[in-house]
Amino acid sequence: MNLAVDHPWVLLALLMALFPLWNNGVSQSDYPSIDILPQDALSTGISVLIKLLAVAAMTSLILALAGLNRGEQYRERIGYGAHIVLLLDRSKSMDYTYAGKAPDGREESKASAAKRLLSEFIKRRQQDRIGVAGYSTSALFMMPLTENKQAVLAAVSATDLSALAYTNISKGLAMGLSYFQQQREQTGSRIILLVSDGAAVIDPDSEANIRRWVKQLNIRLYWIFMRSENSPGLYEKPEDSRDDNAGAMPERYLHLFFSSLGIPYKAYQAENLDAVQQAINDINKLENRPLHYVEKIPKQDLSTQCYLLATVFIALLWGFKLIEARP
Amino acid sequence: MFRQHLLKNLKDYRFYGLSLALLAMLALFIKPQIIKRQAVYDFTLIVDITRSMNARDYQVNDEAASRLQFVKRVLHDVVLQLPCQSKVGIGLFTERKSTLLFEPIEVCSAYAEIDSVIENIDWRMAWAADSRISKGLLSTLTQLQDRANQVVFFTDGHEAPPVNPRYKTDFSDVKGKLKGVLVGVGGLQNVPIPKYDNRGQQQGFYQPEDVPHRSTFGLPPTSLQPWGAYHARNAPFGGAKVVGNQHLTRLYEPYLQQLAKDIGWAYHRLENSEQLKQALFVPEFARQQKVASDNRIYFAVIALVLLGWVYFPRRRAKP
Numbered sequence: 043m044n045l046a047v048d049h050p051w052v053l054l055a056l057l058m059a060l061f062p063l064w065n066n067g068v069s070q071s072d073y074p075s076i077d078i079l080p081q082d083a084l085s086t087g088i089s090v091l092i093k094l095l096a097v098a099a100m101t102s103l104i105l106a107l108a109g110l111n112r113g114e115q116y117r118e119r120i121g122y123g124a125h126i127v128l129l130l131d132r133s134k135s136m137d138y139t140y141a142g143k144a145p146d147g148r149e150e151s152k153a154s155a156a157k158r159l160l161s162e163f164i165k166r167r168q169q170d171r172i173g174v175a176g177y178s179t180s181a182l183f184m185m186p187l188t189e190n191k192q193a194v195l196a197a198v199s200a201t202d203l204s205a206l207a208y209t210n211i212s213k214g215l216a217m218g219l220s221y222f223q224q225q226r227e228q229t230g231s232r233i234i235l236l237v238s239d240g241a242a243v244i245d246p247d248s249e250a251n252i253r254r255w256v257k258q259l260n261i262r263l264y265w266i267f268m269r270s271e272n273s274p275g276l277y278e279k280p281e282d283s284r285d286d287n288a289g290a291m292p293e294r295y296l297h298l299f300f301s302s303l304g305i306p307y308k309a310y311q312a313e314n315l316d317a318v319q320q321a322i323n324d325i326n327k328l329e330n331r332p333l334h335y336v337e338k339i340p341k342q343d344l345s346t347q348c349y350l351l352a353t354v355f356i357a358l359l360w361g362f363k364l365i366e367a368r369p
Numbered sequence: 370m371f372r373q374h375l376l377k378n379l380k381d382y383r384f385y386g387l388s389l390a391l392l393a394m395l396a397l398f399i400k401p402q403i404i405k406r407q408a409v410y411d412f413t414l415i416v417d418i419t420r421s422m423n424a425r426d427y428q429v430n431d432e433a434a435s436r437l438q439f440v441k442r443v444l445h446d447v448v449l450q451l452p453c454q455s456k457v458g459i460g461l462f463t464e465r466k467s468t469l470l471f472e473p474i475e476v477c478s479a480y481a482e483i484d485s486v487i488e489n490i491d492w493r494m495a496w497a498a499d500s501r502i503s504k505g506l507l508s509t510l511t512q513l514q515d516r517a518n519q520v521v522f523f524t525d526g527h528e529a530p531p532v533n534p535r536y537k538t539d540f541s542d543v544k545g546k547l548k549g550v551l552v553g554v555g556g557l558q559n560v561p562i563p564k565y566d567n568r569g570q571q572q573g574f575y576q577p578e579d580v581p582h583r584s585t586f587g588l589p590p591t592s593l594q595p596w597g598a599y600h601a602r603n604a605p606f607g608g609a610k611v612v613g614n615q616h617l618t619r620l621y622e623p624y625l626q627q628l629a630k631d632i633g634w635a636y637h638r639l640e641n642s643e644q645l646k647q648a649l650f651v652p653e654f655a656r657q658q659k660v661a662s663d664n665r666i667y668f669a670v671i672a673l674v675l676l677g678w679v680y681f682p683r684r685r686a687k688p
Contacts, residue, residue, distance in 0.1 A: 055673070064682035069381050096680050103673045107666055132468070132496075174471075179496040182461070183489035184470040186482055193471065193479045196458070200469035203512055206496040207464075349665060353394040356672065360387045368377040 046341070048109030055104045062096035067359070068366060092362055099355035106348035115339040123169030124231045124329045125187055128160060128194075129218040130201050131238035132178040133209040140270055140314060152268050154202040155315050156237050163322045164194050173221045174198055177214025178206035187221055209240050211296065212248035219252070222259045232261050233329060239268040241296035243288045253303060262306040262329075266321050267293065269313050276311050386679035390672040397668035405662045408655035410451060411518035413458040415467050415509055416440055417554070418492045419500035420575075421527040421618040423563045426556035435563075436554045437492060439639070440523050444487045446642035447649065453477035454658050459486055462524065464497035465504040472516065493569070500529040503538035503628060506551075510543040510632065519654045520549035523639070526621030526628075527555075531613075533584035540631045550648055551629040553638045555620035562618050575616040582613030 047053065066089050136153040138145070145151040150158075164172060173187035174197040185197035218234045244252070256263070269275055276297040280286050288295035300307045310321035378384045418437065427439035434442075448457055458473035470486055502524055513520060561574035583606070622638065629636035637648040 058673075058677050061677060061680040061682055065680050067383050067387075067680050069383065096676065100673060100676050100680075103669050103676070107669055107673070176470075180494055182468070182470060182494050183486060183491075186485040186489075188479075188482050190479050190482055193474050193482045196474045197471035200458075200460075200472050203468055204466065204508075206466075206468060208496075345665070349394070349397060349669065352669075352672070353391075353398070356387065356391050356394055356676070360391050363381075363384050363387050364375075364378065366378075368374065368381075 044113045044115070045344075046111055046113040047105070048111065050108065052104060052108035055107070056101065059097050059100035059104060062093045062100070066092045067096060067363075068092065069368065088362075092359065095355050095359050095362075099352050099359060102348045102352040102355065106345040106352065110344045110348055112342040112344060114341045117339060123167065123171075124233050125171045125173075125222070125225075126167070126233045126235055126329075127173045127175060127187065127218045127221045128198065129214055129234055129236045129238075130156065130160075130174065130176045130198075131209065131214075131236075131240070132176045132182070132201065132206045133238075133240065134207065135209075135239050135270070136268075137204060138270070140268070151202070152239050152270075155318065156268065157198055157202045159315070159318050159322055160198050160237070161195055163326065164191060164198065166326060174201075175214065175217045175221065176201060177210060177217060179208045179210050179213075181210075181213040181217030183217065187225075209238070209242045211238070211242045212244040212252065215244075215252050216248065216255075219255045219259060219261070222261065223255070231329060232259060233325075234261055234263050235325065236263065236265045237268065238265070239270060240273070241267075241292040243292055244296070244299065249299070256303050256305050260305075263300060263303070263308075264321075264325055265297075265300065265307075265309045266318060267297075267309060267311050268318065269293075269311050276309055383679045386675045390675040390679075393668045393672040393675070397665050397672075401663070401665050402661045403664045404659050406657045407452055407454070407660045407662075408650075408652070409453075409455040409658045410650065410654055411456040411473055411656065412451075412649065412654075413460060413469070413473060413513060413516075413518070413520045414444060415460040415462050415520060415522045416444075416490060417462045417500070417502070417522075417524035418490065418495050419463050419527070419529065420492065420495075420498065421500060421525050421529065421562055422554070423492055423565075424525075424555065424560045424618045425563070426558070426560045426619075436525060437490070440554055441487050441490055443639065443642045443645055445484060447646060448476060448480070448483055448487070450642075450646055450650075451476045454660060456518075457483055459483070459490075460509070461490065461494060462502075462505045462509065462522070463495035464499045465501040466508040466512070467505055469513075469516075473518075500527060501532075502526060502528050503532070506628060506632065507538050507540060507543065510540075510547055514543070514546055518548070518656075520547055521552060521649065522549065523552045523554050524625070525555040525618060526553060526625040527618045528621075528624075529615065530581040531584050531615060538631075543632065545633045548654060549632075549634045551625055551632075551634050551636050552645065552648075553620050553622055553625045553636065555618065557619055557622065559614055559617035559619045562616065577612065577614075577616050580615045582611045582615045 068089070136156070137151050139149040139151055143149075145154070168191070171187045171189055172194045174185040174194060176182040176184050184200070185194055188194065215234070218236075222232050267276060274291055274293055276293050278291075278294060280291060285291065297309055300309065310317065310324070312318040312321055416437070422437040422440075423435050425433040425435045427434045427436060429439065429442060451457065453476065455476050456473035457476050458469055458471055460467045460469040474483070476483065506522060509520065509522065563571050564573055564575050564579070566572050620638070626636045635648065637645065639645060
């Protein structure tokens with residue numbers, strides 16, 4: 043138990059609490075001489091008691107005013123959950139529906155569908171720390187890893203504003219990984235949940251870095267690929283072998299790249315919203331392994347207790363005052 | 370006898386002191402808090418992250434700081450000063466539109482998160498390199514119409530490439546829909562814009578030949594006097610080589626003031642956090658929120674003063 047005060051300067055007033063040591067607050071009467079009176083232990087005791095009560099009453103008031111509290115504490119706990127970075131595609135195509143058209147009221151855009159489903163997912167993952175990053179031509183740091191679900195929802199909710207530009211997956215991945223690079227030690231599994239409707243070629247430089255980092259950081263990767271109608275899938279092989287390259291089939295090659303990373307990786311090729319929902323449910327079930335985490339117990343205000351004590355002391359002093367002998 | 374004893378108490382000021390102190394403590398428990406009305410604010414802060422924002426014409430602790438660094442520092446201060454229950458959202462502007470990083474959230478419960486996002490704002494987040502400020506402002510206003518309350522838009526007003534005065538942005542659809550402040554960032558003197566390579570290393574500054582110095586988009590502006598080797602089809606803007614100082618940047622204050630007027634906003638030049646706070650924390654932007662405030666300290670102070678009075682050490686006057 044570590045006690046702390048919010049306003050230390052108020053403690054200066056504790057000097058005032060020493061007043062009763064010189065004045066016990068009992069009314070005094072004139073006598074010619076008290077030298078002949080014998081020492082009375084009981085009287086001395088009561089006098090000291092009154093002084094102590096008065097000191098205690100003032101001290102508790104001053105401590106309450108200074109904002110006495112039991113400071114923030116940390117407790118190690120085992121729970122179920124993970125550290126998840128949501129890496130969201132903000133390229134222009136996310137503004138279209140699965141059919142590749144502009145949304146017309148009957149069918150929502152991929153961006154707003156992703157937003158809706160991810161928001162549900164976040165609400166169900168109470169124990170997790172979740173961060174949000176977006177990427178298009180460049181990567182956006184949208185929300186750090188945090189327990190604050192309102193903040194995460196606010197970031198996800200901003201992703202259905204009009205989309206930005208192209209798809210630069212390597213910058214996005216680097217941004218997602220940077221969230222974990224900032225962490226000092228690992229507690230719980232580290233997950234990157236990539237939600238995109240397309241892929242792009244990764245340049246060799248970034249490829250080497252990503253390969254190194256995902257291993258180092260112990261990442262688990264999920265890719266929800268929102269496949270639009272008529273676009274090539276992850277598992278499709280081109281009819282013409284000359285088309286079998288990263289430029290022509292970026293999705294297939296990104297999938298091959300992810301599979302070759304040597305980390306736990308799962309791809310969901312979601313052709314419609316039900317499939318996206320299915321993928322999210324799946325992750326929800328899979329990623330519930332024991333997680334060692336530190337729970338923060340917020341500081342506890344002790345002023346009410348101080349006020350109660352002060353009231354009791356003042357009531358006692360008042361009682362003594364009532365029964366005080368008066369000539 | 371008992372009655373007499375009590376009556377004697379009434380002659381003792383200490384009795385009154387203690388009784389009043391006890392009453393104050395009882396009152397403290399009966400009415401521990403009062404409901405106050407407090408002004409709170411909802412701001413969506415949009416930051417220009419185009420290249421010109423890297424120009425270093427601010428000073429922080431006697432060191433040159435870029436406009437973007439300075440804005441981040443100011444945002445940090447402003448968010449810290451917002452009363453609890455206020456909301457803050459953050460967005461970025463580049464090219465010809467802005468995007469939100471997160472929608473407005475309550476500041477006190479998410480202070481660390483907001484601060485971390487501010488800290489991570491970087492010019493490299495720009496998804497494209499143009500700086501079409503009036504277009505960006507229009508798209509921001511259109512997009513945020515039903516998402517935000519007050520918008521604060523930080524920019525230096527440097528349009529790049531330069532705008533063709535023939536195609537002025539028409540704000541009539543959004544004028545007056547959203548309240549806000551246009552904040553001008555930068556100094557009034559031209560300064561060079563740092564140029565970075567793709568590894569983030571500075572490679573000198575932008576040179577005159579790096580940037581277009583006038584608009585050649587669409588039809589030539591009506592005010593333009595054709596000069597040089599003018600040709601209606603091949604060189605409608607005139608054929609002469611244009612020299613200009615678009616590779617340098619300054620705060621385009623009159624332009625921003627005009628934009629602010631067009632959309633019905635206030636304009637503020639960013640000098641320091643204190644003045645910006647005065648421009649933002651105004652009744653026009655405030656929302657009155659009922660908040661419970663701790664009432665107990667007043668009673669506690671009364672009780673303490675009474676006790677101090679009762680027990681104040683005093684020398685007895687010699688008879």
